[in-house]
Amino acid sequence: MTPEIYLDGNATSPVLPAAIAAAVRAMEDCYGNPSSSHTTGLQAKALLDGARQRAMRLLGVEQGRLMFNSGATEGIQTAVLSALCALRERRDAGQAIGSMLVYGATEHKAVPEALAHWNRLLGLNLTLSKLPVDGDGRHDLQALRARLPETAMLCTMAANNETGVLSDVAGIEGLLEETGCAAYWMVDCVQALGKFRLRLARSRIDYAPFSGHKLYAPKGIGMLYVRQGAPFTPLIVGGGQEAAQRSGTENMAGVAALDAVLAALEQGGVFRPHDVLCTFRERLAASLRRALPGVVFNAAFEHALPTTLNFSVPGLSSKELMDVFDAAGVRVSSGSACSAAKAAPSYVLQAMGVPDWRAASAIRLSFGPLADEASIARACERIERCGAALRASGLIAADGGLPAQDGVLQLGSGGACSWLVHDAASRSCVVIDPQPELSDRIAAHVRGLGYSVQAVLGTTPGADLTTLSRALGVAPGADAFGWPGAGQGGGELLALGAQALRRVLVGAHQALYLLGRADGRALPAAAVRHAFIGALAPQQLAGVVREDTLLCAASDAQQPFCSSLQAQAAAAGGTGEPESALHLDTAALQALLQRHPDAVLVDVRESHEHLVGLPAALGGKVVSVPLGQLAGQIPEWLGAPVQVPLVFFCRSGNRSARAAQCLRRLGYAQAYDLAGGMALAALPAAALPLAA
Numbered sequence: 001m002t003p004e005i006y007l008d009g010n011a012t013s014p015v016l017p018a019a020i021a022a023a024v025r026a027m028e029d030c031y032g033n034p035s036s037s038h039t040t041g042l043q044a045k046a047l048l049d050g051a052r053q054r055a056m057r058l059l060g061v062e063q064g065r066l067m068f069n070s071g072a073t074e075g076i077q078t079a080v081l082s083a084l085c086a087l088r089e090r091r092d093a094g095q096a097i098g099s100m101l102v103y104g105a106t107e108h109k110a111v112p113e114a115l116a117h118w119n120r121l122l123g124l125n126l127t128l129s130k131l132p133v134d135g136d137g138r139h140d141l142q143a144l145r146a147r148l149p150e151t152a153m154l155c156t157m158a159a160n161n162e163t164g165v166l167s168d169v170a171g172i173e174g175l176l177e178e179t180g181c182a183a184y185w186m187v188d189c190v191q192a193l194g195k196f197r198l199r200l201a202r203s204r205i206d207y208a209p210f211s212g213h214k215l216y217a218p219k220g221i222g223m224l225y226v227r228q229g230a231p232f233t234p235l236i237v238g239g240g241q242e243a244a245q246r247s248g249t250e251n252m253a254g255v256a257a258l259d260a261v262l263a264a265l266e267q268g269g270v271f272r273p274h275d276v277l278c279t280f281r282e283r284l285a286a287s288l289r290r291a292l293p294g295v296v297f298n299a300a301f302e303h304a305l306p307t308t309l310n311f312s313v314p315g316l317s318s319k320e321l322m323d324v325f326d327a328a329g330v331r332v333s334s335g336s337a338c339s340a341a342k343a344a345p346s347y348v349l350q351a352m353g354v355p356d357w358r359a360a361s362a363i364r365l366s367f368g369p370l371a372d373e374a375s376i377a378r379a380c381e382r383i384e385r386c387g388a389a390l391r392a393s394g395l396i397a398a399d400g401g402l403p404a405q406d407g408v409l410q411l412g413s414g415g416a417c418s419w420l421v422h423d424a425a426s427r428s429c430v431v432i433d434p435q436p437e438l439s440d441r442i443a444a445h446v447r448g449l450g451y452s453v454q455a456v457l458g459t460t461p462g463a464d465l466t467t468l469s470r471a472l473g474v475a476p477g478a479d480a481f482g483w484p485g486a487g488q489g490g491g492e493l494l495a496l497g498a499q500a501l502r503r504v505l506v507g508a509h510q511a512l513y514l515l516g517r518a519d520g521r522a523l524p525a526a527a528v529r530h531a532f533i534g535a536l537a538p539q540q541l542a543g544v545v546r547e548d549t550l551l552c553a554a555s556d557a558q559q560p561f562c563s564s565l566q567a568q569a570a571a572a573g574g575t576g577e578p579e580s581a582l583h584l585d586t587a588a589l590q591a592l593l594q595r596h597p598d599a600v601l602v603d604v605r606e607s608h609e610h611l612v613g614l615p616a617a618l619g620g621k622v623v624s625v626p627l628g629q630l631a632g633q634i635p636e637w638l639g640a641p642v643q644v645p646l647v648f649f650c651r652s653g654n655r656s657a658r659a660a661q662c663l664r665r666l667g668y669a670q671a672y673d674l675a676g677g678m679a680l681a682a683l684p685a686a687a688l689p690l691a692a
């Protein structure tokens with residue numbers, strides 16, 4: 001396996017070796033219950049007290065509460081519950097309280113969810129108010145000023161987890177003081193700890209939650225600071241541990257590990273100072289600029305943690321970037337929540353007013369303060385390798401130099417599809433249904449191949465064909481479908497090397513295109529393999545295409561890739577196998593390979609993913625069919641005299657599951673996918689080209 005370069009520290013960090021050692025010591029030598037009064041218990045209690053004192057020293061507080069808990073989500077609940085209980089008591093006692101619970105628009109979801117939950121459970125019925133942020137991601141202080149007279153609780157964060165944007169905590173505090181606002185104030189300090197100095201004693205912050213696993217401690221340990229005098233209600237009651245502030249026997253291994261991290265922070269010399277982290281960021285940013293032309297950083301560096309870079313690249317989805325980075329062993333995260341069909345834009349970036357394409361395609365790269373010169377150099381080298389691979393596969397502009405391509409290619413974006421038909425011999429291609437959002441991608445692909453475009457065709461007459469035609473320097477078609485005039489293509493048949501494309505008009509407003517091997521200047525019906533059908537419904541196709549012709553639509557919203565009238569009729573009849581029959585785990589794959597040594601493993605990842613790294617060997621014959629080329633390959637599999645088992649695999653199991661389902665629907669009974677993908681299984685060393 002390609003050694004991993006972990007750049008997802010804002011999601012969670014690896015564990016500091018000293019923290020692992022401390023946790024092991026706590027389990028092996030100091031395993032007592034700190035509530036026990038014998039020596040073993042007293043030793044555990046000393047560890048707990050020492051950790052608490054160190055945490056308070058580090059946060060610069062002498063008074064107030066500091067309790068260990070399971071992490072920041074719990075700390076946030078405790079803070080919100082405490083403040084809201086106090087508000088309810090004050091209101092019940094006839095005192096005036098504000099009517100609003102105000103939270104920053106870019107807060108971690110735990111904050112608005114906790115506010116809504118406890119507001120409802122406690123029957124407070126206060127109004128949740130989202131505080132806007134400016135284009136830099138910082139709270140709009142004017143909007144805050146306007147809300148403060150009615151604010152009962154204010155929740156802001158010290159640093160944002162997606163963008164690294166640092167809040168103007170001093171500015172907010174100044175406003176609270178200036179207006180004499182008595183609102184309870186929580187500051188989510190999760191991403192700030194260890195990255196800049198927190199001086200909580202000097203501030204009027206009432207609640208500050210922290211999480212161990214964002215700073216080299218294990219998951220499941222965190223802490224909450226509560227200012228002296230701030231209201232407090234325990235979230236968990238029981239045996240009275242943590243001075244009855246948080247019952248339940250303490251997670252001593254976690255406390256010991258967190259204490260080791262805090263000790264490293266206190267002693268210095270382990271974590272890199274701010275200026276060094278800034279130079280690391282500069283180097284990563286420079287590599288990203290070199291590797292990914294047009295890269296845009298979504299948060300200004302001067303207001304952000306040096307350890308977080310959030311960026312978008314024109315023409316590349318976050319899924320594509322994630323796939324290539326992951327294949328190169330670089331772990332980053334998409335700045336937005338992705339579903340298989342469509343990436344949901346990041347609410348954090350949307351709140352900043354970032355354009356939709358950037359909010360939907362953002363990548364977050366975050367390292368920790370333990371990063372060193374060597375790890376940053378390795379990361380930069382890998383990033384540049386990813387850029388080279390994306391260029392070599394035509395995903396980002398490359399002038400010529402792409403390997404020749406033959407056959408059918410599907411390009412998709414958010415459920416819409418464009419289709420390209422290539423002919424390597426004549427170095428030409430045809431584009432069908434160019435989706436506007438895919439124009440740049442198609443142009444980069446065609447230029448990379450150095451092919452001439454014979455036609456840009458639409459299945460509906462109103463489609464915008466001119467933008468792409470102009471970008472590619474293609475003469476406009478003779479009619480509204482982009483079909484070449486008699487002088488160019490002749491009649492209703494367009495020759496493309498040994499293949500031909502026939503246009504069939506369905507009424508005045510729709511066209512479909514049939515593709516198959518030409519016989520002289522004709523395209524016999526029996527030779528047709530693919531039909532590009534735009535949005536035509538099955539009933540419009542009856543009598544026009546054969547039952548087994550592969551139907552390639554302009555929409556892939558239901559993710560069928562391609563279908564056939566036969567497959568659609570079978571699906572309507574409900575004859576299908578259970579999903580479980582499709583998915584193989586590694587053991588089931590081994591068993592299948594034993595039974596069927598002729599089985600073929602089909603790697604559906606894109607070529608740029610192969611270029612940056614390869615998985616370990618396992619055995620079996622492997623071929624590469626990138627997902628977009630599946631429709632081109634299917635007729636060969638379906639037409640084979642013997643159906644050998646096909647096991648599709650990819651990085652995480654999503655793309656391969658879709659491919660296997662598509663084959664099954666089309667009647668290939670021996671199609672499977674490797675559940676969990678390469679992330680969970682070791683696979684053969686080299687994906688051979690299909691011809692091998």
Ligand code: PLP
Nearest residue numbers: 071072073108161188190191211
């Ligand atoms: N707040 C912020 C800013 C975070 O980044 C996270 C974790 O992603 C949380 C809260 C929740 O922390 P935990 O995982 O400890 O519950």
